[in-house]
Amino acid sequence: MPDSEAFKRCTARLDEAQVRFSALPNEQRGGGCSIIDAVKLLDLGRPRPISGAMTCELAANFAAWTRYAVRPAARLYLGSEVVRVDTFGTYACRDVRGTGGTIAGRLSEHASANAVDVAAFVLADGRRITVANNWRDNGPSALFLHVIHDSACKRFRTVLRSGL
Numbered sequence: 001m002p003d004s005e006a007f008k009r010c011t012a013r014l015d016e017a018q019v020r021f022s023a024l025p026n027e028q029r030g031g032g033c034s035i036i037d038a039v040k041l042l043d044l045g046r047p048r049p050i051s052g053a054m055t056c057e058l059a060a061n062f063a064a065w066t067r068y069a070v071r072p073a074a075r076l077y078l079g080s081e082v083v084r085v086d087t088f089g090t091y092a093c094r095d096v097r098g099t100g101g102t103i104a105g106r107l108s109e110h111a112s113a114n115a116v117d118v119a120a121f122v123l124a125d126g127r128r129i130t131v132a133n134n135w136r137d138n139g140p141s142a143l144f145l146h147v148i149h150d151s152a153c154k155r156f157r158t159v160l161r162s163g164l
Contacts (some may be wrong), residue, residue, distance in 0.1 A: 010056035033093035052090030069151035080123040090115035
């Protein structure tokens with residue numbers, strides 16, 4: 001199990017925020033890919049978290065973003081609670097992908113479990129707000145997505161909008 005001081009501080013932050021997680025063993029996966037100082041989120045309360053490996057720092061930021069940006073914005077703009085965040089995944093040993101295809105030899109942040117691709121937010125009232133389908137709406141769904149996107153830009157090093 002990871003035992004670096006940074007990992008210990010990070011897991012203490014998760015504990016303090018009452019985020020349930022499981023520490024994952026450090027792994028070198030070959031080809032420059034690795035899972036170091038990572039956790040698997042088990043429970044953020046509501047909304048339910050994603051299940052893939054992510055660095056502890058990413059997990060702590062993701063948990064805080066969900067709690068302090070996504071949940072309040074959903075209540076304010078959509079009038080409902082977020083019960084689940086759907087993703088396209090976290091760890092994947094792969095190169096960067098751009099509009100022109102894959103950039104050979106340049107590893108994605110996914111290759112070190114330091115990225116999560118958010119696909120949608122499922123609300124308590126059954127609605128599913130997706131980045132792909134609702135980003136360009138003229139209503140509250142788009143406003144919600146834009147507000148949480150702006151918030152994500154303040155918390156994460158790289159924030160992309162898929163297919164836009």
